[in-house]
Structures are given as structure tokens and as C-alpha cells.
Amino acid sequence: xxxxxxxxxxxxxxxxxxxxxxxxxxxxxxxxxxxxxxxxxxxxxxxxxxxxxxxxxxxxxxxxxxxxxxxxxxxxxxxxxxxxxxxxxxxxxxxxxxxxxxxxxxxxxxxxxxxxxxxxxxxxxxxxxxxxxxxxxxxxxxxxxxxxxxxxxxxxxxxxxxxxxxxxxxxxxxxxxxxxxxxxxxxxxxxxxxxxxxxxxxxxxxxxxxxxxxxxxxxxxxxxxxxxxxxxxxxxxxxxxxxxxxxxxxxxxxxxxxxxxxxxxxxxxxxxxxxxxxxxxxxxxxxxxxxxxxxxxxxxxxxxxxxxxxxxxxxxxxxxxxxxxxxxxxxxxxxxxxxxxxxxxxxxxxxxxxxxxxxxxxxxxxxxxxxxxxxxxxxxxxxxxxxxxxxxxxxxxxxxxxxxxxxxxxxxxxxxxxxxxxxxxxxxxxxxxxxxxxxxxx
Amino acid sequence: xxxxxxxxxxxxxxxxxxxxxxxxxxxxxxxxxxxxxxxxxxxxxxxxxxxxxxxxxxxxxxxxxxxxxxxxxxxxxxxxxxxxxxxxxxxxxxxxxxxxxxxxxxxxxxxxxxxxxxxxxxxxxxxxxxxxxxxxxxxxxxxxxxxxxxxxxxxxxxxxxxxxxxxxxxxxxxxxxxxxxxxxxxxxxxxxxxxxxxxxxxxxxxxxxxxxxxxxxxxxxxxxxxxxxxxxxxxxxxxxxxxxxxxxxxxxxxxxxxxxxxxxxxxxxxxxxxxxxxxxxxxxxxxxxx
Numbered sequence: 173x174x175x176x177x178x179x180x181x182x183x184x185x186x187x188x189x190x191x192x193x194x195x196x197x198x199x200x201x202x203x204x205x206x207x208x209x210x211x212x213x214x215x216x217x218x219x220x221x222x223x224x225x226x227x228x229x230x231x232x233x234x235x236x237x238x239x240x241x242x243x244x245x246x247x248x249x250x251x252x253x254x255x256x257x258x259x260x261x262x263x264x265x266x267x268x269x270x271x272x273x274x275x276x277x278x279x280x281x282x283x284x285x286x287x288x289x290x291x292x293x294x295x296x297x298x299x300x301x302x303x304x305x306x307x308x309x310x311x312x313x314x315x316x317x318x319x320x321x322x323x324x325x326x327x328x329x330x331x332x333x334x335x336x337x338x339x340x341x342x343x344x345x346x347x348x349x350x351x352x353x354x355x356x357x358x359x360x361x362x363x364x365x366x367x368x369x370x371x372x373x374x375x376x377x378x379x380x381x382x383x384x385x386x387x388x389x390x391x392x393x394x395x396x397x398x399x400x401x402x403x404x405x406x407x408x409x410x411x412x413x414x415x416x417x418x419x420x421x422x423x424x425x426x427x428x429x430x431x432x433x434x435x436x437x438x439x440x441x442x443x444x445x446x447x448x449x450x451x452x453x454x455x456x457x458x459x460x461x462x463x464x465x466x467x468x469x470x471x472x473x474x475x476x477x478x479x480x481x482x483x484x485x486x487x488x489x490x491x492x493x494x495x496x497x498x499x500x501x502x503x504x505x506x507x508x509x510x511x512x513x514x515x516x517x518x519x520x521x522x523x524x525x526x527x528x529x530x531x532x533x534x535x536x537x538x539x540x541x542x543x544x545x546x547x548x549x550x551x552x553x554x555x556x557x558x559x560x561x562x563x564x565x566x567x568x569x570x571x572x573x574x575x576x577x578x579x580x581x582x583x584x585x586x587x588x589x590x591x592x593x594x595x596x597x598x599x600x601x602x603x604x605x606x607x608x609x610x611x612x613x614x
Numbered sequence: 615x616x617x618x619x620x621x622x623x624x625x626x627x628x629x630x631x632x633x634x635x636x637x638x639x640x641x642x643x644x645x646x647x648x649x650x651x652x653x654x655x656x657x658x659x660x661x662x663x664x665x666x667x668x669x670x671x672x673x674x675x676x677x678x679x680x681x682x683x684x685x686x687x688x689x690x691x692x693x694x695x696x697x698x699x700x701x702x703x704x705x706x707x708x709x710x711x712x713x714x715x716x717x718x719x720x721x722x723x724x725x726x727x728x729x730x731x732x733x734x735x736x737x738x739x740x741x742x743x744x745x746x747x748x749x750x751x752x753x754x755x756x757x758x759x760x761x762x763x764x765x766x767x768x769x770x771x772x773x774x775x776x777x778x779x780x781x782x783x784x785x786x787x788x789x790x791x792x793x794x795x796x797x798x799x800x801x802x803x804x805x806x807x808x809x810x811x812x813x814x815x816x817x818x819x820x821x822x823x824x825x826x827x828x829x830x831x832x833x834x835x836x837x838x839x840x841x842x843x844x845x846x847x848x849x850x851x852x853x854x855x856x857x858x859x860x861x862x863x864x865x866x867x868x869x870x871x872x873x874x875x876x877x878x879x880x881x882x883x884x885x886x887x888x889x890x891x892x893x894x895x896x897x898x899x900x901x902x903x904x
Contacts, residue, residue, distance in 0.1 A: 239867075239868055243867050243868075246654060246655055246656070246870070249655050249656070250655070250656045267654045267655075267870070270653065270654070270655075271653075271654065271655040271657060272657060273655060273657075353754075355754040355755065357750065357754065357755060357756055367761075367850070421740075422761055423761065424760055424761055424846075424847060424848055424850060424851075425847070425848040425849065425850040425851075426848065427848075430739075433739075433741055433742070434741060437741050437742070439741055569869060571868050571869055571870075572868075572869040572871070575864070575868070575869070578850075579675075579850075579852060579853055582850055582851040582852035582853075583852040585851075586762070586763055586851060586852050588852060608669075608871075611651070611660070612651060612652075612653045612658055612660065613653070613658070
């Protein structure tokens with residue numbers, strides 16, 4: 173009797189322990205850099221995932237800006253405790269590759285029969301494919317578009333259905349949009365975009381001009397900056413002329429919110445910023461009572477046709493984890509880039525879907541008929557010529573190069589340097605930064 | 615007696631463990647790193663000798679940053695000291711509601727530099743900022759405080775002064791309350807006016823405090839104003855608010871130039887050593903009565 177009881181207890185406890193282990197959830201960490209209301213959105217998306225895959229638990233952690241997330245990831249790697257999946261911005265790509273710590277997503281796709289790499293849009297994967305290999309999973313992609321205030325256009329006697337296409341258009345229309353009070357204070361003016369090198373990069377790509385040598389860093393590691401070109405000078409001169417004539421409001425370094433604020437408070441009639449704010453700006457424009465239009469990024473009149481570079485971020489998988497966890501992380505990553513979550517993400521933010529089937533579903537639903545502004549960036553991307561210039565530069569010290577170009581623009585606007593000198597200085601400094609970085613990987 | 619010593623050493627062990635692991639080891643490691651270059655993920659470290667230092671002093675941006683830091687310190691410390699002395703004099707008066715004013719004036723000291731920066735950024739915002747609104751209504755002009763020179767520099771410097779003010783006021787107030795009343799009365803009987811009393815009695819009496827405050831203000835302007843700058847101007851426009859500490863932050867945490875950042879830390883360390891030596895050499899013997 174006693175023995176039987178003991179046996180029963182033993183068996184039961186064994187069963188409990190083992191079923192407990194086999195049902196134990198695989199825990200994976202996911203770090204992201206999507207602030208504000210997007211924190212909640214991503215949490216909800218992860219919840220949806222966990223409902224479908226109850227044996228995987230995803231810990232979603234907001235880790236600050238793109239820059240902070242990359243830094244925290246670096247610190248975590250050095251402490252030997254990296255998350256499984258981390259969202260890293262476009263310009264961190266080369267550093268992430270050089271770390272040698274990541275699993276190239278292209279390899280995972282090749283091994284997995286349930287996913288077809290052809291389903292992703294080439295324009296997106298082209299950016300993250302370096303040396304023929306896809307390194308990270310496309311997730312949130314954007315490009316810059318022109319937002320304009322149709323109501324202000326009408327008031328200034330401009331055709332609200334004919335937004336500017338070229339730099340020259342903006343200068344000409346800008347003069348009509350500029351309003352001063354009797355003391356010479358600018359009450360209203362033409363345009364703003366954040367003081368950010370991203371826009372320089374985009375204006376370059378829109379003229380099909382590369383930033384660095386060796387196929388924009390895509391054939392071989394880039395060794396030299398080459399943006400001191402006629403295309404680069406056109407951008408610098410445009411920026412300077414707009415500012416000098418009072419047609420443009422400049423922001424603090426990399427201050428996206430300030431530019432949005434200028435536009436939404438009707439201080440300017442046009443805004444160039446990422447499509448990722450489409451939903452937000454649409455809602456705000458409604459509140460402010462003006463009619464919103466969106467259009468493609470302008471370029472100089474007599475320049476080569478190029479296109480826009482995708483911006484945003486991708487999901488990276490770090491290597492040093494047990495196979496079981498890598499598998500779970502891969503399941504989650506695949507799910508995040510699958511059709512439904514991509515549709516949710518696109519419609520709630522404005523980042524465009526990275527998959528063709530998501531676009532097809534939205535097309536057949538008639539979504540774009542009621543949301544034309546969500547289509548602008550997508551169409552602009554699809555109409556972009558695919559070259560090394562429009563696929564985007566791959567530069568190790570990209571954050572530093574961005575800072576150099578921003579400093580050069582600020583110096584030019586403050587009148588310290590001519591457009592030519594500022595551009596030449598920026599190119600020289602960038603080359604120096606690139607060479608300094610490359611010394612590490614000789 | 616010997617036994618007592620060993621107990622003392624044992625009791626000190628926890629303190630030393632903490633000091634060594636959080637101060638001495640990182641400091642030593644920083645010195646070491648300043649002679650190396652490190653890949654962003656730390657997976658490659660190359661010995662480069664003095665190259666990090668040489669590059670720094672060849673970099674015109676770094677030289678500019680040294681100059682800016684100098685002017686920034688001069689402006690914030692001198693204006694901060696002057697204002698805190700004047701405020702302390704006023705708060706030392708026996709006016710009704712002094713306690714209330716004191717509390718209000720000390721408030722900025724209690725908030726973090728980043729929040730101070732945010733508050734000022736709001737006030738100085740070109741579109742919705744209060745200051746520009748008032749300027750426009752009263753005088754009919756507006757200034758882009760944070761994006762044009764030299765206004766950005768003065769905006770940041772003034773925010774730093776405002777933030778540090780309370781610290782100076784507290785010390786001056788304590789000092790003023792310890793000035794013997796009979797000394798002041800004697801001076802009044804001798805016919806010294808307010809100005810004369812301040813210059814000949816109060817200032818000399820407070821000179822040790824002044825000296826201490828100068829050192830503390832240098833330290834806080836140099837290191838604690840980082841948060842304010844990051845929020846208000848991010849070092850711009852054209853590097854005109856990029857003090858050494860901010861540059862160090864950028865190199866360490868934005869550009870992953872660990873070696874260069876370590877070298878800058880060592881330079882700041884040397885600067886602080888000099889300030890400390892000056893303080894300990896002159897700090898004690900700077901009391902002068904006239």
C-alpha cells in the first residue's frame with residue numbers, strides 16, 4: 173500500500189516536472205526603437221503572435237531611439253547577453269555585418285521551405301543585400317515624401333492639384349507662399365524639412381548620384397566619399413538659397429518633431445519628411461482644418477532620373493543562442509514580416525509594406541482609394557530606378573558621416589563657408605572618417 | 615592596537631570593492647583604451663600608441679570645441695556667480711515671504727538637466743515658444759533662439775546658469791547669515807554705504823565660499839550641462855554649443871569611436887586634476903580681510 177502510494181507520488185511528480193519542461197515556453201527577447209504610440213502597437217502585434225504560437229513567449233522591449241538601441245545592443249553583446257532579435261536602423265548595416273555576430277537572414281530563408289524570398293519587394297531587399305547576401309529581415313521601411321497644405325496653396329493662388337516637382341518649382345511657388353508682416357517678420361513661408369543628412373542622401377539618390385565609391389560601398393568596402401559632385405552642389409545651393417530668401421525654416425539637428433510642428437501649425441506650406449508619419453499627419457491636418465496633399469520628392473530640373481532610397485530599419489538575429497531559441501526567434505521574425513502584420517503596420521503608421529502580397533490585398537480591398545497618401549511613398553519607391561545610388565550607400569561610420577554633412581550644411585547656412593567649400597570640406601572629412609573606420613578591418 | 619587596525623581594514627573592504635570596481639578599474643581601463651582603437655562591437659582592438667591624441671589635436675572641430683568650452687565656462691561661471699550673489703543678498707533681507715521666494719528659487723536645482731533643457735526648449739521654441747510670442751507682441755521681432763548663432767550658445771549658457779543658480783545661492787545665503795552683525799554695524803557707524811559694505815566686508819568674508827563655488831560651477835558647467843545641451847541644441851548650429859563633454863558623448867555613444875572617446879576622457883581627467891590641485895593649494899588660504 174505504502175509502496176504504491178510512494179510510486180504514485182513519484183510518477184506524478186515526474187510527470188509534472190517533465191510535462192512542465194516540455195510545455196515550458198521558449199522565451200525570446202525583441203528590442204525595438206519605435207517610440208511613442210508605436211510601443212503599444214508593437215506590443216499588441218507580439219500579443220497576436222503569442223496567441224498563434226502559445227509555446228513562444230516574446231519579451232518586447234523598447235530600447236530608445238535607433239541610436240540608443242544600437243548602443244544598448246553593443247553593450248549587451250559585450251556583456252554576453254544580447255537579445256535574440258534587435259531592430260537596427262538602415263545605416264547601422266555595415267557595422268552589424270562587421271560585428272560577425274549576426275545570422276544572415278538570407279541563410280535562414282534559404283534553409284526554410286515555408287518562406288520565399290521573392291515575396292519581398294526588391295526595392296527593399298536591395299538595400300539590405302550587401303555583397304549578394306541578405307543580412308536582415310525587412311520590417312519597417314519608409315522614404316521621404318512631400319507633404320503640402322492644399323488650403324494654403326489655394327490661398328496663395330496656386331493650383332492645389334499641381335504640387336512642385338522640381339527644386340525650381342519650389343523656389344517659384346515659395347515666393348508666392350511667403351508672407352511677411354509690416355515689420356518684416358515672416359508669418360508664413362514655403363517649406364521645411366529636418367536638419368538631417370537623410371534628406372541630402374535622398375536628394376542625391378533622386379539624381380542617381382552615389383555618396384561613396386565602390387558602387388556606393390556595395391561592390392567592395394567603400395574607401396572614399398564622392399558626393400562633392402555637381403549633384404551634391406545643386407542640393408547645397410538649393411538649401412542655401414531657400415534659407416537665404418526666407419523660404420525655408422531650418423530645425424535643430426535631427427529634430428523631426430520640430431519640422432512637423434512648423435507644418436502642422438501652418439507656418440510653412442510644405443514639408444518633406446518620412447512617409448512613416450503619414451497617418452499621424454493626416455489626423456493632425458484634419459484637426460488643424462486644412463486639406464493635405466502628398467507627392468514625390470522633388471529634384472533639380474535638369475538632372476538624371478534616379479529614385480529614393482529606403483529608410484527605416486530591419487530585424488537582426490543574433491547568433492549566440494541555443495538552437496531552440498533561434499528557431500523560435502526565426503518564427504517570430506517571419507511572422508512580423510508576414511502579410512497580416514505588415515498590413516497592420518502599414519495602415520497604422522505609414523511605413524510601407526515590405527511584401528508584395530500585402531500590397532495586393534490592400535489594392536483589392538480598395539484601401540488606396542480611400543488612403544491615397546499611403547500610396548505616395550509606395551508608388552515613389554516602385555518608380556525608383558534600381559541602381560547602386562538608389563539602393564543606398566553602405567558606410568561603416570555612417571552616423572559620423574551624417575554628422576559631418578549636417579555640420580557642413582549648418583556652416584554653409586550660417587555663412588561660415590561657401591556652398592562649394594562646405595561640400596568639399598564635408599567630402600574630405602567623410603573620407604577621413606571612412607578611412608579611420610576601415611583601419612579596423614584591414 | 616594592531617588588532618583594531620585589522621578590523622578597520624576589514625570594514626573598509628566593501629567600500630574598496632565598490633570603489634575599485636566602479637571607479638579605479640574603469641579609470642584604468644579608459645587610460646588603456648585611449649592608446650587603442652576598438653571596433654564598434656569590441657571584437658577588434660588595435661594598439662595605436664598616441665595616435666588617438668594626435669588625431670584629436672589635429673582635428674579643427676576638437677580645437678573649436680576647446681574654445682567653445684572656454685567661453686562657455688567663462689560665461690556660465692561668471693554670470694552664475696554674480697547672479698547667485700545678488701539673489702542671496704536679496705533673499706537675506708528680512709522681507710515678508712522670503713521663505714516662499716527661497717523655495718521657488720531653489721526649485722531649478724532639484725530638477726534634472728534634461729528636464730531643464732526641455733523646459734527651455736519649449737520657452738524658446740520659434741513657433742509655440744512663450745519668449746518669441748512676448749517679443750513679437752511687445753517689440754515686433756522674433757529670434758530663432760536654438761538654431762542660429764550666437765543665440766544658441768547664449769540660450770544654452772543661460773539655461774545652465776539658471777540651473778546652477780540655486781546651488782550658489784544656498785551657499786552664499788549660508789555665508790551671509792554667518793557674517794557677524796557687529797561688523798556690519800561698526801561699518802555703518804563709520805559711514806560705509808551699502809556698496810562699500812559689500813565690497814569691503816561681505817565679499818572678503820565670503821571669499822572662501824566664492825572660491826569653492828567657482829570650482830563647483832566649473833565642474834557642473836563642464837559635466838552636468840551635457841543633458842541640457844543634448845535636449846536644447848544637440849551641439850549645433852555648426853558646433854557652436856558643442857562643449858568638450860558633448861563631443862565626448864558623441865564619439866563614445868553615437869560614432870562608436872571608443873579610442874578617441876577614451877583619449878578625450880583622459881584629457882578631461884587632466885583638466886580636473888589641475889582644477890583640484892588649484893583648489894587644494896589656494897582654497898584654504900584665500901580668506902582675506904581688508
